[in-house]
Amino acid sequence: ISYFGGALMRDEDAKLAGWTRIIGYGDEEMAFKKMTMMHVLNSTIPGIPVIFYGDEIGMPGGNDPDCRRMMKFQNLTQKEQELKAEVSHLLKFRNSSMALIYGTMSWHEIAEHRLVYSRKYANEVVTVYLNKSNSNQEFEHDGLKFVLFPYTYKIFKDNS
Structure with a gap:
């Protein structure tokens, strides 16, 4: 999500960034919209959807060690709650669709x-x-x- 919002750049050393600064969302609104689009693709293309922990709520971060932040299970922001609900809806829809499974x-x-x-x-x-x-x-x-x-x-x- 940090890439989607511009907090990390594609040509940036994400590992170094994780060691040297706190990486957030950047443009939070854009980050969550693009993260939702990623989840739509992930849950509707062939294969088993794989979600790296934290992606279902849009946890920000860089490369190791910053991608291993403690998982948030409570006190989610409104945007995190909305993304989690959307991901849940998409995966339930996928599980109910033979076309999306096979x-x-x-x-x-x-x-x-x-x-x-x-x-x-x-x-x-x-x-x-x-x-x-x-x-x-x-x-x-x-x-x-x-x-x-x-x-x-x-x-x-x-x-x-």
């Missing part, structure tokens, strides 16, 4: 700011729409037009 994957749109893909198993199709930009994006699903706000997503589950 389905084949098809890419429909891969662009700098937009991503659309689906998973299909038997008669179940799950389609995921991601707006990876800082502006509204219009999408269409089976004739239904809708707008996604910046760094948000929508998932459709169809049984035919």
Whole structure:
């Protein structure tokens, strides 16, 4: 989450940063929005979702030793509670969907700011729409037009 909010830069030595300063969120609002998007991808692509401890609540940090902070189980901030609830919802949804557990994957749109893909198993199709930009994006699903706000997503589950 520290990368998502800009508290750590991709070209920065995260290990050194963890030893020399306290690493937080950076832009907290952006960090949590992008972390949610990461969890959407993680829970809807093929394979078993892997969550490094603390990612379900958006714990900040750098590389070792800073990535091994004590886990927070209580006194979560509002943003941490919201992210935890969203991750829980996504994983429960995944567990209830044969398409997300076993389905084949098809890419429909891969662009700098937009991503659309689906998973299909038997008669179940799950389609995921991601707006990876800082502006509204219009999408269409089976004739239904809708707008996604910046760094948000929508998932459709169809049984035919």
